Amino acid sequence: MITDPITIGQNLYRARTLRDKSMDQLVEDTGNRVSKATIAKIEAGLVMPREKTLKLLEEALELRPDYLYKPIMVNAKVSGMIRSRSELSERQTNLIAEGVNQQMQDYRQLEMMLLEYKDFQPAFDLMPVCNEQESEDAADIWRSSWRLGEGPLPGITALLEERHLRICELNLVPELDGLTASLGPGEPVIVLNSTINAERKRFTMLSQLAGLLLHFPESMKSSDRERMCMRFAGAALMPEKALVQLIGKKRESLYLSEVIDLRNGWGISLGAVMRRMLELKIIGQPIYTQFKNTLQDNPLENGLGAYPGIEKPLRFHRLVLQALSRNIITRSLAAELLQCRQSDLQHEILFTHSQPITN
Numbered sequence: 001m002i003t004d005p006i007t008i009g010q011n012l013y014r015a016r017t018l019r020d021k022s023m024d025q026l027v028e029d030t031g032n033r034v035s036k037a038t039i040a041k042i043e044a045g046l047v048m049p050r051e052k053t054l055k056l057l058e059e060a061l062e063l064r065p066d067y068l069y070k071p072i073m074v075n076a077k078v079s080g081m082i083r084s085r086s087e088l089s090e091r092q093t094n095l096i097a098e099g100v101n102q103q104m105q106d107y108r109q110l111e112m113m114l115l116e117y118k119d120f121q122p123a124f125d126l127m128p129v130c131n132e133q134e135s136e137d138a139a140d141i142w143r144s145s146w147r148l149g150e151g152p153l154p155g156i157t158a159l160l161e162e163r164h165l166r167i168c169e170l171n172l173v174p175e176l177d178g179l180t181a182s183l184g185p186g187e188p189v190i191v192l193n194s195t196i197n198a199e200r201k202r203f204t205m206l207s208q209l210a211g212l213l214l215h216f217p218e219s220m221k222s223s224d225r226e227r228m229c230m231r232f233a234g235a236a237l238m239p240e241k242a243l244v245q246l247i248g249k250k251r252e253s254l255y256l257s258e259v260i261d262l263r264n265g266w267g268i269s270l271g272a273v274m275r276r277m278l279e280l281k282i283i284g285q286p287i288y289t290q291f292k293n294t295l296q297d298n299p300l301e302n303g304l305g306a307y308p309g310i311e312k313p314l315r316f317h318r319l320v321l322q323a324l325s326r327n328i329i330t331r332s333l334a335a336e337l338l339q340c341r342q343s344d345l346q347h348e349i350l351f352t353h354s355q356p357i358t359n
Contacts, residue, residue, distance in 0.1 A: 006045035080180025119186035139235035
């Protein structure tokens, strides 16, 4: 077991940050049995805390017994475009980074133990993009390179995880849709708000993917880069050729039911569909403005269809079960990693003690 005071201090700081607690709040949660000065010294790695002190801190922060001793394997940094309905504060950004660290620490460790660690594989060089049409073209190239055809994409989370792109769901900042963090070269992590619907997750993942695949001129403003990434995401979800076949090249009027059908079938929000049609000049600004006014009191598009597919990262779950099946980890640790009770794992390992299937 690690007895390095620096490691313990870093882990304590991360746990306290993730739980959004000040040192004063942590002191209070220990029943004032650990002083603020002691916590500050521990976090700075200046002292090796007594076992009794560590137990009080673990209980106050609701940590598993080995948490503070684990070696630091990841140090996430927010590195890409942020999709948020309001600007994130430094505190919120740090909170998200620590949430990624906590999830990716176990993720990376399992990958190493199972020899499953691999860098993200985009399968082609960065595509230079200077304008929206080039973003549109880049989305077509991406679909072609990954052999995705021109139809609806059934599962974007699974598609990206197959390419070893790590995806992390958090529920820490309500305003956030998603962002990209980095664990190091070749190790991007797409971070999603676990509470948003599937359509928004899909668009967010593809706009973040665009930030990894596209190469912009150094002089391009961040707002323009974001617009290019959003154009890529829209075109990736709903290629121009497919949309024109379904809707036509030019529409003077449009029924809401038509747009809902596209949302249900293609996994793209009503707002993103309408934006696509405006970008491609299928509709004009008056129709788009009328649509925006209609939904101004319903920004989440509730009651207007819904994509039936599920977008949820599952690779970490599979790694845990694989490690359990190979006796690399215990059932109690597997339940801890999956944040469930041991009894809830029963249906997952139903065939563990059954006879092998043979021809």
